[in-house]
Amino acid sequence: MQSTTLKLPTAFAEREAQLLATFAMHSSQTAGRRHPEPPHPYRGPFQRDRDRVVHSAAYRRLSAKTQVFTGEMGDYHRTRLTHTHEVASVARTLGRSLALNEDLIETLALIHDLGHPPFGHAGEDVLDDCLKSVGGFCHNAQALRIVELLETRYPEFPGLNLSLEVLAGQQYRARKSLPSSRAGEGQEARCCLLEVQIVEAADSVAYDTHDADDALELNLLVLEELLETPLWAEAARRVGARYTNLDHGELRRAVLHELIEWQVSDLIEQAIVRIAAKPLSLSAAGKVGSENRDDVLIRPSDELAEQKTQLETFLFSRVYRHPDVLSHRAHAQDALRELFARFIRRPDLMPENFLRRIASEGLERSVCDYLAGMTDRFAHQVAVSS
Ligand code: MG
Numbered sequence: 001m002q003s004t005t006l007k008l009p010t011a012f013a014e015r016e017a018q019l020l021a022t023f024a025m026h027s028s029q030t031a032g033r034r035h036p037e038p039p040h041p042y043r044g045p046f047q048r049d050r051d052r053v054v055h056s057a058a059y060r061r062l063s064a065k066t067q068v069f070t071g072e073m074g075d076y077h078r079t080r081l082t083h084t085h086e087v088a089s090v091a092r093t094l095g096r097s098l099a100l101n102e103d104l105i106e107t108l109a110l111i112h113d114l115g116h117p118p119f120g121h122a123g124e125d126v127l128d129d130c131l132k133s134v135g136g137f138c139h140n141a142q143a144l145r146i147v148e149l150l151e152t153r154y155p156e157f158p159g160l161n162l163s164l165e166v167l168a169g170q171q172y173r174a175r176k177s178l179p180s181s182r183a184g185e186g187q188e189a190r191c192c193l194l195e196v197q198i199v200e201a202a203d204s205v206a207y208d209t210h211d212a213d214d215a216l217e218l219n220l221l222v223l224e225e226l227l228e229t230p231l232w233a234e235a236a237r238r239v240g241a242r243y244t245n246l247d248h249g250e251l252r253r254a255v256l257h258e259l260i261e262w263q264v265s266d267l268i269e270q271a272i273v274r275i276a277a278k279p280l281s282l283s284a285a286g287k288v289g290s291e292n293r294d295d296v297l298i299r300p301s302d303e304l305a306e307q308k309t310q311l312e313t314f315l316f317s318r319v320y321r322h323p324d325v326l327s328h329r330a331h332a333q334d335a336l337r338e339l340f341a342r343f344i345r346r347p348d349l350m351p352e353n354f355l356r357r358i359a360s361e362g363l364e365r366s367v368c369d370y371l372a373g374m375t376d377r378f379a380h381q382v383a384v385s386s
Pocket residue numbers: 083087112113203
């Protein structure tokens with residue numbers, strides 16, 4: 001990576017010096033951007049990154065993309081955008097509690113699912129299959145393509161030209177999600193900044209909580225079934241110690257609040273202990289010590305981790321593989337597969353910017369970039385417009 005030194009306004013650097021821990025990623029220590037830019041007069045580099053993501057087309061499209069349940073199933077459940085906001089909210093709480101860089105954390109949270117295609121993981125599986133001869137498709141890697149290439153908002157450079165720490169954080173996610181057979185030599189996931197680890201943990205807190213809530217609202221589950229899982233049973237016990245005579249709805253909402261509060265508190269307590277045990281390996285640059293960079297410090301206690309795994313196993317079999325969900329999944333996958341075949345046959349039907357990139361990116365990848373950027377709604381419209 002190229003490196004460039006940024007000179008920040010003194011007030012900004014001083015503010016971070018007062019508020020952030022020595023092991024946080026301070027803006028004054030950034031390695032800069034791939035395309036060097038002068039510092040902004042009053043926004044720090046990660047604050048600028050966050051603003052660039054919020055103003056991007058890919059970010060807005062998250063509002064009409066599936067998280068787990070498609071739009072035809074109702075209006076209550078999470079979209080990819082509201083999930084992203086829940087992750088950012090939890091991540092900022094964790095970050096502030098540990099005196100880490102909230103601007104960097106928020107940027108990482110806002111881009112973490114930016115690469116999801118229409119129809120969530122169902123769409124991802126189709127595109128991965130369609131692209132298997134040219135490296136496959138992974139939403140975490142696609143988020144990098146979006147912020148480095150596909151967004152065209154500035155005349156001076158492709159993409160959003162985000163800070164190198166933001167790109168490195170998303171690269172970590174992309175490498176971590178690769179099956180070992182696809183990970184190249186020396187390309188194994190390295191855990192770097194604590195701000196990156198925070199977003200990973202917050203993503204897990206958010207989806208473990210809201211996927212169950214959405215499934216209840218959609219009547220794919222009943223509360224009594226969830227209360228049989230150890231995680232929900234313990235959260236309900238804690239709620240019961242504070243309240244009596246809650247009705248069904250009140251109990252459900254109280255347990256959801258407790259689940260988030262419990263997981264976040266556990267992460268903070270565990271992180272404080274782990275960070276305190278490794279004071280010398282946390283350098284002033286905020287990086288986990290080079291002698292043991294794979295050590296994840298932001299993770300739940302072993303007991304809570306076990307209970308989260310049990311809940312995820314339950315959700316996988318009872319919710320993600322529910323016949324209603326599978327039916328929507330199959331329909332969406334058929335539509336996306338047909339769209340891929342159509343644009344491979346007739347790439348001239350794609351917008352000019354995707355057509356132009358075929359020369360450098362290849363036909364399959366360019367068609368995939370076009371399809372992956374679609375919202376669920378737009379993909380359905382295009383599918384029926386043949
Ligand atoms: Mg996520």
